[in-house]
Amino acid sequence: MCRPLTISLAMASMLSTVVTNTTIAKPASAARSFKAASNAASLRPSVFKLTHNPTLRFEARRGVAMASAGGAETQVQKSEEEWRAILSPEQFRILRQKGTEYPGTGEYNKNKAEGVYNCAGCGTPLYKSTTKFDSGCGWPAFFEGLPGAINETTDADGRRVEITCAACGGHLGHVFRGEGFPTPTDARHCVNSVSLKFTPANKS
Numbered sequence: 001m002c003r004p005l006t007i008s009l010a011m012a013s014m015l016s017t018v019v020t021n022t023t024i025a026k027p028a029s030a031a032r033s034f035k036a037a038s039n040a041a042s043l044r045p046s047v048f049k050l051t052h053n054p055t056l057r058f059e060a061r062r063g064v065a066m067a068s069a070g071g072a073e074t075q076v077q078k079s080e081e082e083w084r085a086i087l088s089p090e091q092f093r094i095l096r097q098k099g100t101e102y103p104g105t106g107e108y109n110k111n112k113a114e115g116v117y118n119c120a121g122c123g124t125p126l127y128k129s130t131t132k133f134d135s136g137c138g139w140p141a142f143f144e145g146l147p148g149a150i151n152e153t154t155d156a157d158g159r160r161v162e163i164t165c166a167a168c169g170g171h172l173g174h175v176f177r178g179e180g181f182p183t184p185t186d187a188r189h190c191v192n193s194v195s196l197k198f199t200p201a202n203k204s
């Protein structure tokens, strides 16, 4: 476990809560979040209470799905115990403890079927098969994720950029850019198969 969950959740609320009274004084950074949130097309009305204090607290009515500017529609929050109960030990090791599967062993490394790759933790769609390419690296590679589905964080050593599911924070792998792959983005989302659950396209 690395990042304190409370920070992510606070950020999620800031980006996702519908604000109906913007006259309350707030720091400039929060104001930008408000503006971004107001611009999001997917916002839906919700009842909320805004408490202005040094930590800027928002309380959204429970049960209202969160929508955020460019973020995941729904945030999935579970305790470590809950994750352990629903994930296999290998899924837990990789998704929740940021492990890595042994190269060349993953179920989807060579999968060329049409469909969608969802998060193995929470089921959120992450990648379309049309963005998958053979990187030869030993892990499934995608040149882009579905819009807003993937979060990026620089590793502690500052060298690699970690990718996580924007909905549940599950560890997917890393993204590398500018390696010279002949794809539309020249980005390589290097993803553990264990972090993914493939749904084949409906052939009808």
Ligand SMILES: *[C@@H]1O[C@H](CO)[C@@H](O)[C@H](O)[C@H]1NC(C)=O
Residues within 6 Å of the ligand: 021, 022, 023, 024
């Ligand atoms: C918005 O908040 C301000 C400052 O707290 C308050 O004076 C005003 O009455 C509020 N307006 C509405 C519509 O709630």
Ligand SMILES: *[C@@H]1O[C@H](CO)[C@@H](O)[C@H](O)[C@H]1NC(C)=O
Residues within 6 Å of the ligand: 008, 009, 011, 012, 015, 068, 070, 071, 072, 151, 165, 166, 167, 168, 169, 170
């Ligand atoms: C992913 O990033 C978005 C935008 O910054 C944020 O709202 C969301 O909480 C993040 N997801 C997680 C699981 O931290």
